[in-house]
Amino acid sequence: MPRSADNLCVDLDGTLIRSDSLWELVARALRKNPFYLALVPLMLARGRAFAKRRLAEKFGKFAERLPVNPAAVSYIKKRKRAGAKIWLVTACDEKLAEKIAARTGLFDGVYGSSETINLKGENKAALCSKIFGDGNFDYMGDSPSDIPVWEKSRTAAVVGGEKFAEKIRRRLGGRETVRIGGGAELSASAALRAVRAHQWAKNLLVFVALISSHRYFNLGDALNSAAAFLAFCFCASATYILNDLLDIESDRLHPSKRSRPFASGDFPIPAGIALMLALAAAAVAAAAALPREFALALAAYAAITIGYSFAFKRVAFVDVAVLACLYYLRVLGGGEAIDCKISFWLSAFSVFLFLGLALLKRCVELSESAETARARGYGRANAKAARAAGIASCALSVAVYAVYTQRGARAYYENPDALLLGTLPIGFFLWKIWRDAAQGLVSSDPLVYAFKTKSNYALLAAFAAAFALAKPF
Known part of the structure; x- marks a missing residue:
């Protein structure tokens, strides 16, 4: 991978999709085999990455039905037309992430959690730095757990409200930050x-x-x-x-x-x-x-x-x-x-x-x-x-x-x-x-x-x- 390339790394949960793939797996397990959920604590005892892999293997056939964030997709397409390479970098199980990426047709490659490594926070930041180099990639995410990745990135694309985007901008010392709407947020109207x-x-x-x-x-x-x-x-x-x-x-x-x-x-x-x-x-x-x-x-x-x-x-x-x-x-x-x-x-x-x-x-x-x-x-x-x-x-x-x-x-x-x-x-x-x-x-x-x-x-x-x-x- 040439480090001079224009790279945009995109998170999955809450960013590309307006949901969380792990909780989608739990909901699917609830419908298909609710008794299987009793095994989830035992899986989590062996690590979050292990639990994701097992759930994805058994209940991961829903990639084409996830609610995509149209604002995030629009931004990705805009960057892709400008010549950027687009990478899905997610804590979601890699096999499931590959199915979702294939459905969208937007990505040049996929990096996700394996059976032993949960690609989140510091782990994700380390991977992006290793592959692309510090400051040689832009990153689109939606949660505080993405802060370590934004700190290594060139531009922070933040999916969320104005307050959250401003908080990230201040945390990064005024570095270039792009706010992208369309993320799922807790609201009284949605609760009703x-x-x-x-x-x-x-x-x-x-x-x-x-x-x-x-x-x-x-x-x-x-x-x-x-x-x-x-x-x-x-x-x-x-x-x-x-x-x-x-x-x-x-x-x-x-x-x-x-x-x-x-x-x-x-x-x-x-x-x-x-x-x-x-x-x-x-x-x-x-x-x-x-x-x-x-x-x-x-x-x-x-x-x-x-x-x-x-x-x-x-x-x-x-x-x-x-x-x-x-x-x-x-x-x-x-x-x-x-x-x-x-x-x-x-x-x-x-x-x-x-x-x-x-x-x-x-x-x-x-x-x-x-x-x-x-x-x-x-x-x-x-x-x-x-x-x-x-x-x-x-x-x-x-x-x-x-x-x-x-x-x-x-x-x-x-x-x-x-x-x-x-x-x-x-x-x-x-x-x-x-x-x-x-x-x-x-x-x-x-x-x-x-x-x-x-x-x-x-x-x-x-x-x-x-x-x-x-x-x-």
Whole structure:
């Protein structure tokens, strides 16, 4: 290698890609063989480089799906057009790094970690100095561990925010520093997307028992319902993070899900795991303040959700039954939180309604992506059957409600016949959401879509009016 050559050395993790290859391997291992992760501490005992090599050998077939930093790629291409030699120099396992480099077609050579040497920090600085010579190469990196390499380089290309770039510039004594954007940074907006805060609206179902039992003016019951709501929010968000980590590869192939925080690299995987554990702990803490039966309902919700993430969602029609069950567990949990038994009528209405909405959710996803249809185990005929079953299930929920107004409501309302008027807003809402889905307007969970659609609040007001006219005891 002529030392007079214009050389640009590029880091991989957090620089060329908006993620970390080691944590990508961990996420892939979690999906493919979660029990294998128990061996990781033993591997790390033999050295970080050894662990990287073993994980890369077993789970390293994802090089074409990593989120590339477009700003870094643009800078590399600019330097390459100017005649620079581009080298990938990374702490990632060398064999995996070679696959990633081959995918990009940007590099003249690759240097990565071997089974015995972790090419990071001082080790990387020593290698670059040996091959290119001190001050005879530029280096692009993203973390404080790259400082030893920048100190040996000619120009420091820093991927990160303005403050970090300025810190590196001062550390290098004002040496030429180029800031490059596009790196993954911790942000509140990315965290909210990771926990899917917009999905918390579904957890309002825990208040159904409080409202239907007419105990909404009881302060203790209201506070318990609020605690149950928070517990379900924390638990659901923890499972959403787990689901997104398991689906990180398939999400990158999906037209809309590729923008999810982990798939896009907007939110670091280790931060996501830490957030998931914190949310799980918060859910346990909230449940501890409520009756034991609520804790059991929440535990069942968590267990079924985890089973859904690992297996159930890939089995046609079993997946929607599980989704309906998860909706219903929110209602059941709300009842347990205030020691209120959920009636047969409310259970029957909920099961049919939630099964219909779960089928609607699946129909929307199947219409968006043929890849999703295959992954979920649905063929074209199954998709049609799902739509028919969903509409029928929603119709049955309206029928159950109508029968309840004549059979089960008389012991709880002074004017139960007024409740029959509630079939109109319920029926119109269900017809409207299926119509919107057929027109491609429903692009998310149907309950979330329902809360976001302003016209539905007029229907809710109409139902509330029927409820008030019925004069609950």
